[in-house]
Amino acid sequence: MALINTIREKSGWAVGAIVIGLLLFMVGGDLFTGQNSFFGRNDRSVGEIAGEKVEYDQFQATLEQAKQQFIQQQGRQPDEQTMGYLRDQAWNQLLYRIAFQKQFEELGLKVSDEELTDMVQGNNVHPSIRQAFTDQQTGQFDVLKVKEYLRNLDKMDPQAQAAFANFENNLRPERLGTKYTNLLKMSTYVTTAEAKRYNEAQAAQVNLRYLFVPYFTVSDSSLKVTDEQIQAYIDKNKGRYKVEDGRSIEYVTIPVTASQEDSTTVRTSVNELATQFAAAPVDSAFVKLNSENPTSPAYLSPADMPEKLREQLPLQVGKVYGPYAENGTFSLYKISGQKAGEQAAARASHILIKADGTSPETDAAAKAKATEVLNKIKGGADFAAMARQYGTDGTTATGGDLGWFQQGRMVPEFEKAVFGASSAGLLPNLVKTSFGYHIIKITAPKTTQSYQVATVKKSIQPTDGTRDAAYNKAQEMKGQATNLETFRKAVAADKSLQKVEAKGLGRGDQAVNNLQGARDLVRWAYGADGSQGPGAQGIGDVSPAFELGDQYVIAVLTGERTKGTADVASVKPEVTALVRNELKAEQIKQKLSAAKGTLEQMAQAYGNGAQVKTADNVVLGQAMIPGLGSEPVAVGRAFGLKVGQKSAPIAGEQGVLVVEPVSTTPAPAAADVQAARQQLAAQRTARADGLIYEAIKQQANVKDNRTKFF
Template sequence: MALINTIREKSGWAVGAIIIGLLLFMLGGDFLYGRSSIFGKNDLTVGEIAGEKVEYDQFNATLEQAKQAFIQQQQRQPDEQAMGYLRDQAWNQTIFRIAFQQEFDKLGLKVSDEELTDMVQGNNVHPSIRQAFTDPATGQFDRTKVIEYLRNLDKLPPQAQDAFRNFEVNLGPERMAAKYNNLLKLSTYVTSAEAKRFDQGQNTRATVRYLMVPYFALSDSSVKVSDEQLQAYLDKNKGRYKVEDGRTIEYVSIPVTASAEDSATVRKTVDELATQFASAPVDSAFVKLNSDQPTSPAFLSPADMPEKLRAQLPLQVGKVYGPYAENGTYSLYKVSGQKAGAQAAARASHILIKPEGTTPEADAAAKAKATEVLNKIKAGADFAAMARQYGTDGTTATGGDLGWFQQGRMVPEFEKAVFGATSAGLLPAPVKTSFGYHIINITAPKTTQTYQVATVQKSIQPTDATRDAAYQKAQALKGEATSLETFRAAVAKDKSLQKVEAKGLGRGDQAVNNLQGARQLVRWAYGVNPEGEPTQVGDVSEVFEIGDQYVIAVLTGERTKGTADVASVKPEIMALVRNELKAEQIMKKLNASKGTLEQIAQAYGNGAQVKTAEGVVLGQGLIPGLGNEPVAVGKAFGLKPGQKSAPFAGEQGVLIVEPVSVQPAPAATDVKAVRQQLTAQRTARTDGLTYEAIKQHANIKDNRTKFF
């Protein structure tokens, strides 16, 4: 309470209070933490950061702060997925608190009571205070309201008092972090020479001719890559393949799906509801009482109706339609009224013939083609078959069917033709729009008729008996699978089971492939098995219930933090090493030829191509039409016009470059502006780079999987 007491000493009494609960939300408890362990045991630690152990209750205090902020913002309790994100947030905050505090101490950074007071009611008010005590009508910050609030804080509800005390705890560390980051940001400096070089790099351009033989010109089978070569490549490029802890598992999912008997049971219930629905005096009340997804009755045009109900048009008022089964749900529809709607709806199919260009000749050719196809349909050809054969848009797979649509959803020329028709049938001539020429078949002419529809839906859910049967199947598999070998054998024996592999699971992962909410499975892979021993490769898990399925897994691999092993990155580095070997072959063959680029390409044979790229920028690694080729750009600007480089390995193949002309950058007219631009770019990256650098050197040990 040091801050409050200091402020009270400096402030006069006032009356009234303003709710300041939003302050906790805005800060999120980034720095609040506890000191004692609720377990009282030193070995029950969540982790270790920069040599300091993080006790469970310390971490849980920070997590609770994040959780309360989430509840205030979202107005709901966090689900398990959200809790996973909040745990990561709390862990990052803990890293910041411990690792950064050591940096603050090294520099002797402090925050005085005077500074804290100034952040609440002085000349440098904290943004959260300013927002909370700004008059919405005038937009003016009212310092007296802050004083009133603090003078009456003890009289406010406990929640409001806790909110401000948490905010007070946060002020000092936040101010300290701002000082530290500003020290680094203000040390960012760009010289005039750097600015000039940057400006030249962005504005010097060249026209470059190049010969390229892409790596894919040689078949992969023509190059053999040994394990020794892969390991040598990895040893040479260790910095590119740093990894965190990882686990690899194989697992089987046994879904809990409704059986035919379950569906029949729900169908019987829905049939009974259909009879009751027909005589229900108040449709909305019946829907609310009986539907799994109750919605209010609404007037629907044919364009907005479910397809199975639309197939029954015209509908009869008072009649119940269904039940219809779709996507695991039985649906009943009762029509309780009808009226003319504000917008017309129609249904049509079309065949779009697009011009192959923007010239008058291309337009005339498209029109002639559309007329030809239309005449075939008039002569008896099937419209849908013609749409699949000649259509040029996304409706070809459905025979050109556009379904029902309301007026106002299509381009004007198309709508005029469709909604101008008075009956179903093929329109006599192609219709031109900005997309091309349309051959149109009206399958349902325009109508403004709408129907008031009440809907009752019942989900087809598995019964307890079905769920028990799936669980028993999972337990039977667990009984057979006691090791990796027996697990694989048991799965192979049952053709209804499918084994899936998940590689490189991280400690904090919430999902395993498509299994959402699979945190318990990840914890098992990193944690302790049922016998109380650390999970080892070959251990088989217990039966986990994840969503609507039972899952059994076996741990097949472990990866420790550091450099990846060859096996885990083999597909990636295999391609890179293969390209290196291909490059050696291609360069050897290219070096055997002399002359112009065209002569060298002709001597090389198939695969070699010569092209010209204009507007190649010195300060960028791109060659227009080719892509990212930084080495090629560097070599091109290192040669005089007309000089050829030797063959070299690029990103996509082996190249020889030859600059045609170079346009130097004009002299920079505003070096100061360029310096400011570069300084702003570097400063913007400072916070993130600082955090990552300190985190990297904090020797972090993350044991959260023991608890969460």
């Protein structure tokens, strides 16, 4: 702890350890849990960065540091999904430290002890130190408290000492990283010519006419795209199709769901509980002992009750209602008491007739329509049917039913009518609010009665027998499926199974489509689960039955992708559409090139699909044609033409265009381009951190083998 010793020579004060938690966020990394089935192997590296192996123990140490950080900050152990994200964080931290360190060494960048001291108690204090030792009341940073804290660090518990040691160890690499990125950022420069062009592009405008032939007017079936053409397109655009390692699988899920017998078994036990519940002397104690996720008995108005309980109003004190089955759970409700509540509640239905506008005429029309509907209901028409036919809000699907609601939740005019009613039934007059005209039917008049409800809930869980049956079905499926062909045949033969495809699974993925916690399945796809040895999986191999939550999953490997440029198969649908558009563009351009005369004459000569339109105030720097979208090539070409001059046919984003400027508005001469220069420089600087990281990562030739262990 060289830094501590250096600082202590300059310190003379002490303070408690209450701020250690705020310093811990500087300690990056991950946490390690689980078992490694490769401990017996000689190769214990989890990867390679810039030619340097990252050993398992090194990675584990980083994970363990972050484990303590996570527990201290969150107050809980991380779950498996969180661990996956944190493992990625740990890997990225090691990548940063190793790959960037080589850059630091090549440039001779160093951080002296004096700099580090300055970052803790000098003129350039680190932000985390400043935050930790700033008075929350005054907002003032107190360097004396820092010195006091460091002076007494050796008297603190070992955990506090280790935490600051970790913080100290991270100061130097962080400072080196800041120096390095600042060197590159300071090289960002915008020339006067660039700033002038930027200003001009934002101000120059053109009004134009254009002939447009959409790609969709040419039938897809008329053009055949070959794999050779797709490969040629990928080769021409390699930068757009860089990929990491990937695996594709097909899989089926066999759910472990409660059967009718399971439900009957649970209902029998809940019926027994209902009898015991009715005789229980202390409802809260009974709920605590017998309910899943128990809650204390509470007073509820009808507006806040479960619907099944509301249907039994008025309720009887001491009576147990239920069991009611809903969403896989049986519920029992015991009424422990009743009293007059503070707020009234009521239930009503309505039919809202809105005006089509804000004029007196549209308001009068809405009122007349509402009066007509009200009279139909008075004459015997069904209220719910009228609501579905004439209602204009979201309650039409429920026949206008608003359910129970407490006073204070609706607009004043509506509430006055509902809570002013003394009995159920149709209100004789329309009620006007800011939303329109309402026809109102009181389903249950206002009441202030509330009931103390004690609730017992039991979920309907599959029994061991049901789970065993699902497991046996999964094993039977596994026995039938030995390769891709037999896997597909087995799925097709069982109508209860549905095959799902997952493409391009990454090495670090935690989920497969909507299957959460599917890390073991991903590791299997990469041959790194230990069942066959790393890399042993091949196309057509069938997985064991994985238990993921309440389901078993069996998969077959259908595709492998290695890091580099995407192959034809992995991007075929996307690139096929792009190549097809290129072929369509050539076809359309050839036909348009033969047409002569005005844009209208060219469109007429082309035939169906060609259309002539106008676009005003098209801005060079935005590259958008109103009503058409982004068309940068066509917009750029328009600014290079004279007024009245037509362009050659242009292959655009949506189709082929011929543009003709009608008038142009050049950008006014800018006396000062400093603002544009600053804006462009800020944009480039903002992208620098990400670009620097990606460039060094690419140069480091990273090999990630974490799937061997995690």
